[in-house]
Amino acid sequence: MSSSSTAPLAPESALLRVAPPPEESPLRRAELRLQELLAEIDSLDTELDSLGLELERFARAYEDTLSVSFDEVSRSERLLRRLRNLQDAASALTRLLEQPALPPSAPPEQSSRTAPAPASERRSPSTQDDSRKRASLEDDEDEDPLEDEEPPEDDEPSEEDVLAEREDEAVVLKRLHRRLARLLHPDLAQSDEERTRLDSLMARVNVAYEAGDRTTLELIAAKVGAGDTAADSLTDEERLAHLERRIRILSTAAHSLRQQRESLRSTATARLYEEARRREAEGRDYLAETRAEMEEEVHGLAQDARARMRQLERAARTLTSLRNKRMSTLAENVKGRKLRAFDPVQESPLVRQGVLRLERQRATPAARELARRLEDAVTQEPWQVALTLMAFFAEAAGRPPPGLDTSEAWAERYELLRELDMPDAPTYDQALTRLPRHLELGMRVMKKEIRFGLQLREAELLAAVPLALQRADVAELGRSVLAVIGPQEQCKRCGEEVLLQHLLRTRGLDELNGMLCPLCAHVQKSYWLYSRSEGQEALLPHALRLGTVVEQGLRLAGTTIGFQLLPEEREALTVDQLRQRFVDLYLQPYGVELEPTHVRLVQGGKELDGETRVGRGAITLKLAPEAGTSEKEVLELLRSRIERRFRPDSSK
DSSP states (O other): GGGGGGOOOOOOGGGGGOOOHHHHHHHHHHHHHHHHHHHHHHHHHHHHHHHHHHHHHHHHHHEOOOOOHHHHHHHHHHHHHHHHHHHHHHHHHHHHHHHHOTTTOOOOHHHHHHHHOOHHHHHHOOOHHHHHHHHSSOTTSOOOOOOOOOOOOOOOOOOOHHHHSSSSHHHHHHHHHHHHHHSSGGGSSSSSSHHHHHHHHHHHHHHHHTOHHHHHHHHHHHHTTTTTTTTTTOOOHHHHHHHHHHHHHHHHHHHHHHHHHHHHHHHHHHHHHHHHHHHHHHHOOOHHHHHHHHHHHHHHHHHHHHHHHHHHHHHHHHHHHHHHHEEEEEEETTTTTTEOOOOOHHHHTTEOOOOOOOGGOOOOHHHHHHHHHHHHHHHHHHHHHHHHHHHHHHHHTTSGGGGGSHHHHHHHHHHHHHHOTTTTTTHHHHHTOOOOEEEEEEEEEEEEHHHEEESSSGGGGHHHHHHHHSSHHHHHHHHHHHSSSEEEEOOTTTOOEEEOEEEEEEEESSOOOEEEEETTOOEEEOOOSSOOOGGGGGHHHHHHHTTTEEEEEEOOOOOOEEEEHHHHHTOOOBBBHHHHHHHIITTTTOOOOOOOOOOOOETTTOOOOOOSSOOOOOOEEEEEEOSSOOOOHHHHHHHHHTTTTTTTTTOO
């Protein structure tokens, strides 16, 4: 063991005493605190500028990438709210129809109250809070910023003081120096003593300016401005008071900047930015992933909307059945008289009245305005005009044709139109979320049937469509719509899957309907109607006006017989073919014994050759002398047998 390990400890009195470092003066501490605050404010300013620029760049990228997707989601949710409101209203109306029928003198007390919302609300569904919370790219005004140290409450500095303290130091020093130089210039002295004092003060000002001593310059300026003749004698207490005042002002400014920083960090934009940076660190693209998620959500919302539309179609059929059952029941009043039951459908704002006689409807100012809008939109937004035409034809038909009788059929035929004529148009699901204000998804009553689907918002607007169809480009789109609303079948001649075109194979004496292949004009089926025309048959006048069907007339004994054809078929029609149509549709079916060679066609007093193309103008049917009968006798025989065609031995 070494000797040092056993050496006795030195007595306490032998230890050296080191004097503590001299304490800094309050003035020095104030100067250091002022420097710290100025450095902190510069740092906070730089940080806020940098963070603000980063968030601004991110916000622009966010909007550029996702704004369209957000709009799609918002519109899809608005459509779903509309459909949910319709479902709720339909359910309420169904419950009302299921109640026992009461006579008109005592309608259900709650009929109008339990019915759906007023028409104005039906047209403008209430905008509830979106189920999906769109992240706002603006500052959250309601969020409390993180608490920070509070500035001293005594002598709260004014906004002008804070702004002055945050001004650039070099600018402030130069302004103070110039001001004092004007006030203390020796040439302003009135005496030698005054000149000496001003020289001394000016020298001190120059020294303070060179040293960047803002405190000294501000104190001298304050004293000179107050008329203090002792401005050259500045005490430490005065300097300290001035520094403390500046410290209070700068503390307020620093506190405000820290609050701004925390507020900026707590905004939705900043949170999204941090999430984007986190995913970027993982090698992922936040904006691309979010857009893909939203596209998937839009697809899901569209599927939900399709399902709800199918449910509303079933609800319309249920309402039709309940209403017809109710209205067929005669209630008995207190006097024992039979009265028809109260009809809740007529009073319900859910179901608008359809128009059964469009040809009698006059165009209102609103309809004329819509016609002008349709004419303007046909070049810019043809899909809106196409949907309007489809809605018009669906209602004008009474019973919608096969291509417009269900929401799924609507989607299929619209997409076909889009593929053929409107490649830049939105998809059907997208179009439903962007409907122009004159269209809506709703219910209407047509005689005894309630139907759900896309329709014009007001029945009076239906008169706008015939007006708009007078314009050539609207008519061209109308022809395209008529071409896609027929039933789909495989042609028995050409073998193609086609959408059949309806026409009257003949009219005048007989009225025989036909469904034709638009490619080869093969007649898929022929049939007679014994009730009011509906579906495609009711749209035949529009087809004739638009030229999708043309008619060739043939006069027999003063009576005109019409033969309707497809336009291409009419262009190639020969005299022999027209004669054969008369034979096939009249002579053979009704057993008229007349040789086809005895049937002659005359135009302008001249018999037409069989291979000649049929031109424009009236054509008359004449019989050869060897036929042994007259045109009038053939006409009367045909009329008689057509009237008795479903009776036994009608050919006799």
